[in-house]
Amino acid sequence: MAIFNLKNREIECKIVYYGPGRSGKTTNLEYIFKTYKKQVTDQMVTIDTEGDRTLFFDFLPMGLGKIKGCDVKVQLYTVPGQVQYSSTRKLVLKGADGIVFVADSFTIRREKNMLSLKDLDQNLKECGLNIFKVPLILQYNKRDVGGSIPIMSIEMMQNDLNKQLKVPSFPASALTGEGVGATLKECMKLTLVHLQKEFKWAQ
Amino acid sequence: MGIKEQIKSVLREAEIYRTQGLFNEAMVKFKYASELIEKNVKPENGRHLIDGITKKIELLKQTISKYNDPEKPPEMPVEIQNLIKAKFSFSTDKESAALDGAIALTKFGQFERAIKEFKELLKMESFRLVAAKNILRCYFASSTSSVDGAVSQYKEWLALGLFTPGQLEKIKVFLENLLKEKGVEIKLPAVKEEKAVVKEEVTAKSAPAKAMPATKPLIETPESGKEEDDFLDVSSVGIVLEAGGKKHSEITLDVSFQSGNMVCLIVPVREKLLIESMKAGLRLNNVQFYSPIAILNGSGVVAAFTKISSGPKMGNYSLDLKMFTN
Numbered sequence: 001m002a003i004f005n006l007k008n009r010e011i012e013c014k015i016v017y018y019g020p021g022r023s024g025k026t027t028n029l030e031y032i033f034k035t036y037k038k039q040v041t042d043q044m045v046t047i048d049t050e051g052d053r054t055l056f057f058d059f060l061p062m063g064l065g066k067i068k069g070c071d072v073k074v075q076l077y078t079v080p081g082q083v084q085y086s087s088t089r090k091l092v093l094k095g096a097d098g099i100v101f102v103a104d105s106f107t108i109r110r111e112k113n114m115l116s117l118k119d120l121d122q123n124l125k126e127c128g129l130n131i132f133k134v135p136l137i138l139q140y141n142k143r144d145v146g147g148s149i150p151i152m153s154i155e156m157m158q159n160d161l162n163k164q165l166k167v168p169s170f171p172a173s174a175l176t177g178e179g180v181g182a183t184l185k186e187c188m189k190l191t192l193v194h195l196q197k198e199f200k201w202a203q
Numbered sequence: 204m205g206i207k208e209q210i211k212s213v214l215r216e217a218e219i220y221r222t223q224g225l226f227n228e229a230m231v232k233f234k235y236a237s238e239l240i241e242k243n244v245k246p247e248n249g250r251h252l253i254d255g256i257t258k259k260i261e262l263l264k265q266t267i268s269k270y271n272d273p274e275k276p277p278e279m280p281v282e283i284q285n286l287i288k289a290k291f292s293f294s295t296d297k298e299s300a301a302l303d304g305a306i307a308l309t310k311f312g313q314f315e316r317a318i319k320e321f322k323e324l325l326k327m328e329s330f331r332l333v334a335a336k337n338i339l340r341c342y343f344a345s346s347t348s349s350v351d352g353a354v355s356q357y358k359e360w361l362a363l364g365l366f367t368p369g370q371l372e373k374i375k376v377f378l379e380n381l382l383k384e385k386g387v388e389i390k391l392p393a394v395k396e397e398k399a400v401v402k403e404e405v406t407a408k409s410a411p412a413k414a415m416p417a418t419k420p421l422i423e424t425p426e427s428g429k430e431e432d433d434f435l436d437v438s439s440v441g442i443v444l445e446a447g448g449k450k451h452s453e454i455t456l457d458v459s460f461q462s463g464n465m466v467c468l469i470v471p472v473r474e475k476l477l478i479e480s481m482k483a484g485l486r487l488n489n490v491q492f493y494s495p496i497a498i499l500n501g502s503g504v505v506a507a508f509t510k511i512s513s514g515p516k517m518g519n520y521s522l523d524l525k526m527f528t529n
Contacts, residue, residue: 047279053270106225145219
């Protein structure tokens with residue numbers, strides 16, 4: 001849940017990167033950390049295992065500066081994607097104002113994407129949120145890999161994941177940065193618009 | 204595509220999945236490549252290829268098994284623990300936020316630090332019992348602390364007089380259950396009522412502790428106007444009998460389903476005393492909610508109580524309980 005300080009005209013919101021294990025959530029944050037140095041306000045915190053799997057979460061605080069006279073701060077988190085870290089995912093998701101769902105474009109990960117989206121829906125419900133109402137962006141990651149690896153078409157991914165949701169979606173390659181900024185910007189935009197309805201912070 | 208090219212392509216694919224950390228997918232492809240070789244390549248040419256693939260599959264199996272059975276999370280640096288405490292405390296009042304923080308540390312496996320935080324919470328009357336039980340749970344979960352640590356802690360509390368005799372009795376029963384679960388047989392010293400009462404008075408005088416909102420729920424419930432689903436995952440529920448021959452004894456029931464603060468419990472037909480006293484609308488004043496990482500005290504209201512008339516649990520009873528934490 002966003003924190004709005006009326007006196008200082010400051011708003012702090014939370015965006016969570018969700019998705020199946022190894023879909024590139026941490027890589028998204030790493031790219032943001034490297035690229036948006038001006039906006040990043042502190043070190044990125046990564047808590048992973050020796051195999052680079054996120055163990056707890058990643059955390060990246062950012063400051064967007066003044067928007068409509070309000071100092072906007074954003075905290076980016078990733079959840080651990082591995083199935084066994086369900087309770088950690090739930091805990092990290094709690095209080096999210098916006099969500100980026102990072103889907104894996106590999107055909108072989110098709111079912112995992114769908115299961116993870118279902119898991120997100122369930123965990124949002126448990127947090128008292130509705131997947132159709134929460135600011136949500138889909139990112140179709142690993143578009144760059146291709147070659148000898150079968151990857152799904154955007155149409156197929158849209159059909160699998162976005163048929164009902166109808167939320168903005170972006171093809172991306174977190175490794176090269178393609179689509180990473182656009183995804184984040186759109187998520188921030190949706191989140192701030194959503195929070196405006198709630199807090200009227202921009203007045 | 205010729206068979207040679209097909210095998211090469213499958214192996215390339217497997218290798219990419221492996222480097223991407225998609226170990227299960229890599230293994231499937233390696234196995235498929237191995238099958239293709241066996242079927243299509245002469246044994247004298249294919250043998251060394253299959254041997255190489257078998258080694259890779261073995262390594263993948265080891266890696267997968269490591270990830271499927273992860274070791275307990277390592278103790279993190281203080282800065283990260285502080286971050287966990289700060290970022291995963293959602294309550295608005297300071298004291299409840301402190302409890303949130305300690306529970307979050309437990310959830311992230313930071314047991315040593317969580318014990319320290321729960322010990323601070325012992326100073327607060329309304330959180331004392333919950334904090335004590337969580338401390339014991341942390342001792343059992345931590346890799347460096349031990350059963351002995353939990354027992355010593357209990358003995359220390361007995362001597363300290365921080366708790367009322369009733370609270371000490373609950374802690375004792377709780378610790379006995381933990382020991383039982385662990386298969387350890389240790390006879391715990393009994394609670395000495397007078398001593399505990401006297402000491403409690405002394406403690407109350409010497410430690411006026413911060414004022415606490417005594418009725419503040421640990422986890423928000425619909426009654427407090429918060430989200431209905433905002434409740435810890437509960438794995439089992441302990442109901443303390445309030446009447447009858449086995450008054451004060453606790454019956455532990457496994458949760459078969461949970462939705463927010465509503466749990467569905469299966470009551471075995473052998474629990475006659477419990478079954479006789481159950482009816483919809485009944486308030487149970489002394490209930491323990493066991494989650495994998497925290498134990499909460501509370502109460503419950505029976506939403507429904509019915510006999511199961513079909514299926515493998517036929518003859519037992521289904522109890523829907525609405526949970527409220529203290």
